[in-house]
Amino acid sequence: MKTVVLVKQVPDSGAERRLRDADHTIERESADNLINEMDDYAIEEALRLQEAHGGEVTILTMGPTQAAESIRKALSMGPDQAVHVLDDALAGSCAVATSAVLAAALRTLSPDLVLSGAESTDGRVQAMPHMVAERLGIAALTGARKLTVGGDGTLTVERQTDEGYEVVTAATPAVVSVWDTINEPRYPSFKGIMAAKKKPVSVLSLADLGIDPGEVGTAGATSAVVSHQERPARSAGQKIIDQGDGGVKLVEFLASEKFV
Amino acid sequence: MGGLDLLDIDRLLTDEERDVRAVVAKLVGDEVRPQVAQWYEDGRFPARELAREFGKLGLLGMHLTGYGCAGASAVAYGLACLELEAADSGVRSLVSVQGSLAMYAIWRYGSEEQKRQWLPRMATGEAIGCFGLTEPDHGSDPGSMATRAVPEPGGDWRLTGSKLWITNAPVADVAVVWARVPDGGIAGFLVPAGAPGMAVREIRYKLSLRASSTGEVVLDEVRVPAAARLPEANGLKAPLSCLTEARYGIVWGALGAARDCLAATVDYARTRTQFGRPIGAFQLTQAKLADAALELAKGQLLALHLGRAADAGRLTPVMVSAGKLNNVREAIAIARQCRTILGANGISGEYPVMRHANNLESVLTYEGTSEIHQLVVGQHLTGESAFA
Numbered sequence: 001m002k003t004v005v006l007v008k009q010v011p012d013s014g015a016e017r018r019l020r021d022a023d024h025t026i027e028r029e030s031a032d033n034l035i036n037e038m039d040d041y042a043i044e045e046a047l048r049l050q051e052a053h054g055g056e057v058t059i060l061t062m063g064p065t066q067a068a069e070s071i072r073k074a075l076s077m078g079p080d081q082a083v084h085v086l087d088d089a090l091a092g093s094c095a096v097a098t099s100a101v102l103a104a105a106l107r108t109l110s111p112d113l114v115l116s117g118a119e120s121t122d123g124r125v126q127a128m129p130h131m132v133a134e135r136l137g138i139a140a141l142t143g144a145r146k147l148t149v150g151g152d153g154t155l156t157v158e159r160q161t162d163e164g165y166e167v168v169t170a171a172t173p174a175v176v177s178v179w180d181t182i183n184e185p186r187y188p189s190f191k192g193i194m195a196a197k198k199k200p201v202s203v204l205s206l207a208d209l210g211i212d213p214g215e216v217g218t219a220g221a222t223s224a225v226v227s228h229q230e231r232p233a234r235s236a237g238q239k240i241i242d243q244g245d246g247g248v249k250l251v252e253f254l255a256s257e258k259f260v
Numbered sequence: 261m262g263g264l265d266l267l268d269i270d271r272l273l274t275d276e277e278r279d280v281r282a283v284v285a286k287l288v289g290d291e292v293r294p295q296v297a298q299w300y301e302d303g304r305f306p307a308r309e310l311a312r313e314f315g316k317l318g319l320l321g322m323h324l325t326g327y328g329c330a331g332a333s334a335v336a337y338g339l340a341c342l343e344l345e346a347a348d349s350g351v352r353s354l355v356s357v358q359g360s361l362a363m364y365a366i367w368r369y370g371s372e373e374q375k376r377q378w379l380p381r382m383a384t385g386e387a388i389g390c391f392g393l394t395e396p397d398h399g400s401d402p403g404s405m406a407t408r409a410v411p412e413p414g415g416d417w418r419l420t421g422s423k424l425w426i427t428n429a430p431v432a433d434v435a436v437v438w439a440r441v442p443d444g445g446i447a448g449f450l451v452p453a454g455a456p457g458m459a460v461r462e463i464r465y466k467l468s469l470r471a472s473s474t475g476e477v478v479l480d481e482v483r484v485p486a487a488a489r490l491p492e493a494n495g496l497k498a499p500l501s502c503l504t505e506a507r508y509g510i511v512w513g514a515l516g517a518a519r520d521c522l523a524a525t526v527d528y529a530r531t532r533t534q535f536g537r538p539i540g541a542f543q544l545t546q547a548k549l550a551d552a553a554l555e556l557a558k559g560q561l562l563a564l565h566l567g568r569a570a571d572a573g574r575l576t577p578v579m580v581s582a583g584k585l586n587n588v589r590e591a592i593a594i595a596r597q598c599r600t601i602l603g604a605n606g607i608s609g610e611y612p613v614m615r616h617a618n619n620l621e622s623v624l625t626y627e628g629t630s631e632i633h634q635l636v637v638g639q640h641l642t643g644e645s646a647f648a
């Protein structure tokens with residue numbers, strides 16, 4: 001089975017993040033950039049399928065030059081190769097444009113299975129797997145907590161929902177997005193770390209993919225952020241001093257805020 | 261507020277070295293840190309489970325090549341030791357003894373058959389090794405060891421003696437035992453656990469390295485075949501070369517304990533308030549923190565220098581002695597000074613500081629005491645041996 005894992009480099013969600021004043025996009029240069037957490041689970045799932053069924057695993061990333069660092073880290077877990085879609089015109093691309101670029105890159109790879117995290121920790125839109133599947137005209141099995149591949153290549157997914165889970169199936173090729181309940185990602189081994197920099201990474205530009213730069217980036221975005229403001233500093237809370245009536249006052253506060 | 265990397269030493273590392281460090285830091289963060297204070301309190305730790313976890317990563321014998329070993333650089337190995345010891349010196353000791361003493365001895369001095377039999381299983385952590393050199397009456401002077409190996413008519417060897425303070429011995433599958441042979445030289449033997457006549461006793465009531473398994477190995481006419489002898493090890497130089505390997509890891513490792521103490525202490529100094537202000541705002545506290553951070557940075561530069569020398573094939577035993585002497589001495593000074601900043605909280609296991617300080621008392625002594633390393637450097641300077 002030929003699997004492509006969509007990997008996004010995101011700013012560390014544990015650190016402070018800033019938006020640029022000029023175009024309201026996230027300040028990536030100064031941020032600590034990491035592999036989107038949920039994508040680690042997608043890589044792990046791809047590697048487990050490869051261990052069980054053979055085939056190859058390719059990482060696909062769209063991002064600026066520094067995304068190469070996340071590609072190297074992803075490869076250190078074990079995938080065979082990577083494709084980096086890199087083009088200055090991509091900066092500020094909206095989700096719709098991004099899905100067009102990823103779909104175009106996927107067409108060049110013709111995978112049996114596309115895996116991705118169910119969401120990214122920066123955008124949190126959860127739309128990319130659906131959009132990519134739609135563009136490729138293949139099934140989208142999203143929000144998986146379990147994925148199995150049958151003898152005939154049929155994919156069966158336990159799709160996690162708020163109420164429980166649904167069992168859905170599809171023939172390959174298909175897109176499957178995963179939650180962090182699906183597995184426990186491995187640590188990259190030292191051999192993996194040392195091998196990563198020797199693995200092939202092909203870099204594709206928009207021209208390579210036949211995409212007009214005007215359709216992507218800030219210029220081609222279907223939506224635009226017109227302004228942003230920092231969250232106001234937290235103000236001091238209301239202090240209740242217990243003078244025998246503390247309980248009553250607490251309940252009054254909770255009731256006034258409609259908590260009870 | 262800045263970080264502890266005062267001199268921006270991070271910039272001197274390659275991406276690959278930073279990746280190795282990050283993955284070890286993550287592993288110890290997940291598997292060791294949450295539990296190590298309890299292991300220390302209990303005086304027990306899951307050596308076998310940890311060895312398997314470490315083996316998956318490639319930590320065991322990571323600087324060796326072939327036979328399932330990762331073949332990483334000396335600098336990468338050093339960084340791994342630092343991150344391990346930032347969690348606990350005992351956990352780093354498990355890895356040092358496995359990789360630098362037991363596996364290195366087999367890798368460097370073993371037969372092809374011995375390497376194939378033991379190294380792949382030791383690299384995965386399936387088999388644990390220990391290294392029997394120190395004896396109850398022979399510590400700094402191993403050349404006078406009392407353990408004897410006597411040849412039998414059929415080619416077998418009969419080993420008799422006692423080895424003390426042997427890290428990993430109670431959990432080991434194989435012991436590298438050093439013994440005197442009839443021609444007066446020192447030879448190494450691979451003795452599998454459970455060999456008839458071999459008894460292992462775990463040392464209890466330790467007040468240091470409590471998250472580490474330490475034992476006494478008693479050999480009472482233990483018979484091993486001729487094939488158990490390490491064919492390439494002739495003389496005391498062989499075990500001493502293994503110690504140089506392990507000492508190199510300690511040069512880095514001790515700084516991990518120091519860094520962890522300093523990190524906990526800086527955090528404490530910023531949040532602990534006395535006389536109406538954080539104690540980190542007092543000049544005496546800042547002077548202590550500044551000196552500690554400076555010695556830590558100097559130690560890291562020294563370790564990195566030795567690592568680069570090792571990777572270039574230029575590392576000498578005297579350089580390693582100088583590194584161990586300085587870095588362990590400074591690490592224990594940092595740990596003790598940090599303890600004073602934490603006040604009464606400094607003696608609590610809720611903070612890592614006294615645990616590290618206690619561990620470093622062992623690290624100061626094992627793999628050559630500070631005094632012996634001073635004498636090695638002294639001999640280098642004067643040409644006069646003060647100890648042999």
